[in-house]
Amino acid sequence: MKRLLLAALIGTAALVSFSSCKKEYVTQEVNVLDGTSYVFPVKSGDWDREGNNTYIKDIQISDLDKRYYEDGHVSVAINVDSTPDRYVAIPSELKGYKFSYNYSIGVIRIYANGLSSPPENMIIKVVLTDATIGN
Template sequence: MKRLLLAALIGTAALVSFSSCKKEYVTNYLPGVTFNTKVVSSSWGVDNTGYSFSNELDFPELDAKYFDYGHVGVAVSFDNDPNYFINIPSAIGPYNYRVEYKIGKVYLYADYVGSDNKPVRPTNMLVKVTLTDADNGGN
């Protein structure tokens, strides 16, 4: 009985040690691409209330494929604190930031919500726009 058990143990060990493992590499065939652009304070337009600011960015890379099936992510980093990015939409300081886009354009909005009723244009910033490709899900 001990010999059978020993033989089974040796057979199992041999099978495990001689079986080959196959490594599989997954390649991301739907990569994202990121563009950084500077937005200066003086480039913000203001509406007739004086409390809502807007900025239109040309993005020819934002084509129909990205618009229909991809994802557009926007983050900002301010000149006074360039060590991190903040995703939009977000409330940052006295502004509520939001973004809209269409083919070829990205629109940034900064709605002033400060309590001092003295709206000024947002400060200089670096805007990061990330376009992520995706497959059509069948819709």
């Protein structure tokens, strides 16, 4: 009888101790959008001349709103016709030009400084990435 009572006591203690261990998963809901990419073909004649050896190209992007401007990230890369197998992130130097860019709400302005003729045909890739506000 003592053995049966001892076995029942051990079984009950084991059941209570194992059933009290429960894994809880806490998921935090964050309102972060995925990145969005845009591709724009730009012909050599599409550039506007600004000064002797500076060319500019404005790209209108309606999704580049106040939220992306203040808290997101904007990146720009180019793929020129003569090297179609790769994108080059700008700022960079390529084919005799120093490429750079800036942006404001709704527009990205790309600069090509270097030669006296406009850059060759290219594809411009713009990626907007949302981010969580850190401060």
